[in-house]
Amino acid sequence: MKRRDLLKNMSAIPVFGAFAGSAKLLPLTDGSAQAAAGAKDYFKELGIRTFINAAGTYTFMTGSLMRDEVMSAINYASKEYVLLDELQDKVGQRIAKLLRCEYATVTSGAAAAMTLGAAGVLTGMDEKKVAQLPFLEGSGMKTEVIMQKAHDIAYAHALKNVGLKVIYIETKEELEKTISDKTALMYFLNANNFDGKIQVEEYLRIAQAHGIPTMIDCAADVPPVENLFKYTAMGYDLVCFSGGKGIRGPQSAGLLLGRKKYIEAGRLSAPPRGNTIGRGLKVNKEEILGMLVALETYLGTDHDKEWKMWEAQIKLISDAVKSVSGVETKVVVPPVANHIPTLHISWDPKKIPATAAEVREKLRSGNPSIEVADGANQHTFNVTTWMLVPGQEKIVATQLKKVLTEKALSEAHG
Numbered sequence: 001m002k003r004r005d006l007l008k009n010m011s012a013i014p015v016f017g018a019f020a021g022s023a024k025l026l027p028l029t030d031g032s033a034q035a036a037a038g039a040k041d042y043f044k045e046l047g048i049r050t051f052i053n054a055a056g057t058y059t060f061m062t063g064s065l066m067r068d069e070v071m072s073a074i075n076y077a078s079k080e081y082v083l084l085d086e087l088q089d090k091v092g093q094r095i096a097k098l099l100r101c102e103y104a105t106v107t108s109g110a111a112a113a114m115t116l117g118a119a120g121v122l123t124g125m126d127e128k129k130v131a132q133l134p135f136l137e138g139s140g141m142k143t144e145v146i147m148q149k150a151h152d153i154a155y156a157h158a159l160k161n162v163g164l165k166v167i168y169i170e171t172k173e174e175l176e177k178t179i180s181d182k183t184a185l186m187y188f189l190n191a192n193n194f195d196g197k198i199q200v201e202e203y204l205r206i207a208q209a210h211g212i213p214t215m216i217d218c219a220a221d222v223p224p225v226e227n228l229f230k231y232t233a234m235g236y237d238l239v240c241f242s243g244g245k246g247i248r249g250p251q252s253a254g255l256l257l258g259r260k261k262y263i264e265a266g267r268l269s270a271p272p273r274g275n276t277i278g279r280g281l282k283v284n285k286e287e288i289l290g291m292l293v294a295l296e297t298y299l300g301t302d303h304d305k306e307w308k309m310w311e312a313q314i315k316l317i318s319d320a321v322k323s324v325s326g327v328e329t330k331v332v333v334p335p336v337a338n339h340i341p342t343l344h345i346s347w348d349p350k351k352i353p354a355t356a357a358e359v360r361e362k363l364r365s366g367n368p369s370i371e372v373a374d375g376a377n378q379h380t381f382n383v384t385t386w387m388l389v390p391g392q393e394k395i396v397a398t399q400l401k402k403v404l405t406e407k408a409l410s411e412a413h414g
Contacts, residue, residue: 051369053387054396056338057220057245061371064248064387066294073293074250074286084272087285091292092263095255098299101232103260105267106243106253106288110219112281113240113256114158114187118145119277120266121185121213121238122162130268133277134163142184146175146212148196148203151189155219159187162277171197172206179210188216190231191337204235213237213262219254220337222246225303232257246340246386249294250287307341313385313393314341320397324404326351338384346380347404354407356381362403370399 043050057064066074088105095104107113122141123129129141136143145164147156152168160166164184169175175198186207193200200216207214215238221227223246231239238258244251256263269278283291311331318329326348331341347354355378363370373382383400385393 049369051364051371052392052396053371054383054385054392055371055373055387056340056384057242057387058373059251063242063244063251064246065389066244066250066290067248067297069297070249070290070294074290077286077289082285084285085267087288088267091288094292095295096257098295099228099232099257101229101239101257103263104255104257105263105270106283106291107240107256107270108252108281108283108287109244109254110217110240110242111155111158111254112278112283113238113254114155114215114217115161115281116266116270116278117215117238117240117256117258117262118159118162118164118185118266119269120262120264121215122164123268124261124265125268127268130273130277131275133269134161136163142182144180144182145185145187146178146183147187147189148192148198150196151187151192153189153192155217156187156189159185172202175203175206179206179212183210183212186212186214188214188236190216190218190221193336200231201234208235213259215240220245221339222298223303223307223339225299225301228257228299238262243291243294247291247294247298249291253283253287253291253294255291255295309390310341310385313388314343314383316393317383317385317397317400318343318345320401321345321404324352324401324408326408327404340384340386343383344375344380345383345400346375346377349379352404352408355379359403359407362406363399366399366403368395368399370396 053061055061092103092105095106096102107116119130119133122133122136129139132139132141143163143165144167145159146167146169149168149170152166156166167178169178186203188200188203190200198206204214214236216231216236217240218227218231219240219242222241228241236258238256241247241255241257243249243253243255256266269276271279271282273279314331318331321327322329328346330344332344333339333341356375357378360372360381363372373384375381383396385396388396
């Protein structure tokens with residue numbers, strides 16, 4: 001696509017981000033960003049492709065873009081020394097107050113929150129047990145974590161890191177029979193709430209009736225903002241969030257919220273301590289402060305206004321692609337994880353003889369490069385707008401229409 005065509009279709013996009021200290025990133029008319037005069041274009045020098053993210057907060061796509069307020073906090077923290085434990089104490093206290101929970105700490109992502117939370121349940125404040133993880137046999141520590149089969153995802157490996165054996169169940173009756181004196185923890189994957197036979201509140205009630213600590217994995221479950229308060233208020237002992245998704249904190253940061261006795265114990269397995277299961281789960285002072293500021297900024301956001309903006313952006317893209325013969329669209333809002341307006345784009349393969357993989361590759365190799373998300377089959381893909389820089393939705397709409405039209409014309413000229 002020619003720059004002049006894009007320029008004609010776009011309004012001015014606000015300056016965003018921070019780069020290389022005080023340098024600003026300026027959006028170009030092709031939707032990419034370049035450093036202000038005097039700053040190096042590091043990615044270009046390395047030969048790394050940058051792209052417009054119309055897919056979502058995927059780790060392999062490096063999550064989200066941090067807001068200016070977060071980068072200011074990171075830059076500030078990079079110029080001073082503090083004691084790591086003191087910073088975690090003070091930031092944890094502030095976060096707990098903001099989110100109305102008993103205790104909190106910043107972790108190196110949601111998976112790290114799961115590992116450290118489980119470690120805290122197992123060891124308590126016993127430093128000898130802390131040093132024994134992940135070797136539980138003969139330690140006096142419990143050895144099993146229970147989860148529903150429908151909640152078994154790759155990220156649950158974070159619980160195996162502490163040495164726990166996962167016991168899978170499906171029904172309430174199985175759960176009741178499985179709980180034993182070996183049960184250390186009951187884990188719940190919030191994103192799969194409606195996939196399992198036991199839902200979030202009933203699972204908690206059963207655990208509490210048996211005196212078993214509970215953990216809920218809410219990694220990608222913001223928005224809505226209410227989820228930051230909901231599950232600790234419900235009674236879950238440990239609640240885990242990613243920091244670099246909807247909250248737009250550092251990609252390598254996360255939140256562990258809940259009971260003070262478990263989180264304090266979990267921190268005994270975290271840096272700066274060395275002989276621990278969590279030594280490699282370091283989160284630096286810049287990320288800790290950045291995570292706090294990201295959370296404060298997110299809580300202060302006008303979420304209704306933001307939602308309306310996403311809906312308008314989705315409509316713009318939908319209207320553009322539906323003008324291509326054979327294309328259909330549907331707007332879906334997932335009930336739990338990634339709870340944002342999501343555009344499902346599909347097409348009649350007789351009119352547009354291309355697979356989703358071919359369309360995605362065409363978008364990826366274009367200028368600007370655009371990433372979209374997988375769809376349900378080979379003739380559909382999904383688009384979200386919540387990770388776009390405002391204005392980029394126009395580029396996405398134009399490019400999607402262009403690529404789909406080209407594929408349709410290739411059939412017409414057969």
